[in-house]
Amino acid sequence: MKKGLTFIEILITVLILGLIAILLANILSNFNILFSQKTEERESISNLQTIVDKLTRDIRQGNQVLDISPPTQTLGYLVLSFPSGDQSTYSYSYYNGKYYFTVDGEILAGPIREIRFMGLDDNLTYTTVPSAVRTLSISIPMDDGRYISTTVALRSQTIPQIIGIFIREIMYYPAPRDRQGNSISENLMEFVVISNATYSSINLNGWKINGHIISNTLSGTYTVPAQGLAIIGAKGSNLSSHYFIPKNCIILEVSDQYLGQNNNPLGNNGDTVVLQDINNTVVDKVTYDKSWGGQPSGNTYYSLSRKSIQNPSQDPSNWESSKFKNYSLSTPRIDVYCLLPPIVINEIMYYPAPYDKNGRGRNERDIEFIEIYNASNQTVNIQNWQINGNTLVTLASGSWNLSPGSYAVIGGNRSALDRYYNLAQNTTYIRTNSRGLALGRGELSDTAGTVTLADPYGLVFDQVNYSYTWGGYPSSSGNYRYHYSLERKYWDMFPNDPSNWGSSSNLNYSVRVLLLTYNVYCTPGGKNSNSP
Secondary structure, three states: OOOOOOHHHHHHHHHHHHHHHHHHHHHHHHHHHHHHHHHHHHHHHHHHHHHHHHHHHHHHHOOEEEEEOOOOOOEOOEEEEOOOOOEEEEEEEEEOOEEEEEEOOEEEEEEEOOEEEEEEOOOOOEOOOHHHOOEEEEEEEEOOOOEEEEEEEOOOOOOOOOOOEEEEEEEOOOOOEOOOOOEOOHHHHOEEEEEEOOOOOEEOOOOEEOOEEEEEEOOOOOEEOOOOEEEEEOOOOOHHHOOOOOOOEEEEEEOOOOOOOOOOOOOOOEEEEEEEOOOOOEEEEEEEEHHHOOOOEOOEEEOEEEOOOOOOOOOHHHEEEOOOEEEEEOOOOEEEEOOOOOEEEEEEEOOOOOEOOOOOEOOHHHHOEEEEEEOOOOOEEOOOOEEOOEEEEEEEEOOOEEOOOOEEEEEOOOOOHHHHOOOOOOOEEEEEOOOOOOOOOOOOOOOEEEEEEEOOOOOEEEEEEEEHHHOOOOEEEOOEEEEEOEEEOOOOOOOOOHHHEEEOOOEEEEEEEOOEEEEEEOOOOOOOOOOO
């Protein structure tokens, strides 16, 4: 007779099976954890490789760095240009509490902890001048601690000729009379214009023109701001009484009565102009010939003007007679062409309302605008000029010829600013070749950014490094939302003086959307509300 299992035997069996189940559950749990870790590890490695591959491939195809963050900036950015004329911005985006690597604002991979860029010149020395960068050092720690660092060179066949400070204009064959009709010696009418195309100010005290030391300032400063200009004359030249000089151009003089070599005036048929820093290092050098331009024609006199900062100083095709009239005399009849006319950035809508005047929701890039103003005494053609590298290509209304005292409003290629805002009557409205107005074709920063106005050759006419602390930042009260443009007060003050800017006080439109009312203050195409 067979006996069944006793209670104790059943209990022991259940315990054994329970232990086996727990063991199997632990094994399965550990397997799942290990599998999950391996999956995350593979994803992290894949994401890191995606970032590195994208940067490496694009940098090797890029021909110039347009902008780069300092290497101390843990979450940095890089803007590249390509031989095709396209641009790309490499940066980061904050999403769901984590940072991700982005290309032109689109998330590509991540999450990342940092992304740092360092620019190196031809000597593999760290440089702050974007145009001098030939190699990029990149470091990327991922969110899980994985890390990679690499160094990539730009296209080797493209070597920038200018690294930031250059000779921009030479008046070597001046008119015999100044703007007031006074007869002035040739050596006191000559001048050389220096341009600072870097992102840092430069002190020219002690620098030299053809060995003549820059030792006197008529502007109270030797410091040329970033993207600024300096006009340099001979000792006692007092250039501001001879020419109409833009207010944002500092005026300097050398210690001698001549700008030419061996204490002579600059040669009327050809000569050399050498710019040296305080250590006697040659910064730029131009050996010009009368065939390059700058020769008088009858009673019309011209300066020799550089076309592009990207092309060599010794390229004759990079120079021409100035196109901009500075002054005219009727008796005797004299016309003088020289110096850049003041075409300035006058208004910036960098943080627009999300709705236009009709209450329709708009993408921020499409409703942003920049207004420029012709403060000169002559008409200037602005076709193919650039805002942050974005070319002005489509004339929506008005004329490419910006007359004295007139305005032009600029938007992206998908904008319809004449429908979004109440523009002033007969406003010139122009669209760029890209959707966004920022460098790299994105939207303007809502907190701080740069707006650069340049001609088709890349010569900078004006640059503003704005901040939300200057004005233009939105506010709210109850169900009301207030948005403002950032307006310039005086065109002839330095563009980066915060006291020269403020929020617009002119109500352009008010629109109610659901429970909120949006009041938008700006003056597109008209005089700024805070200008005298």
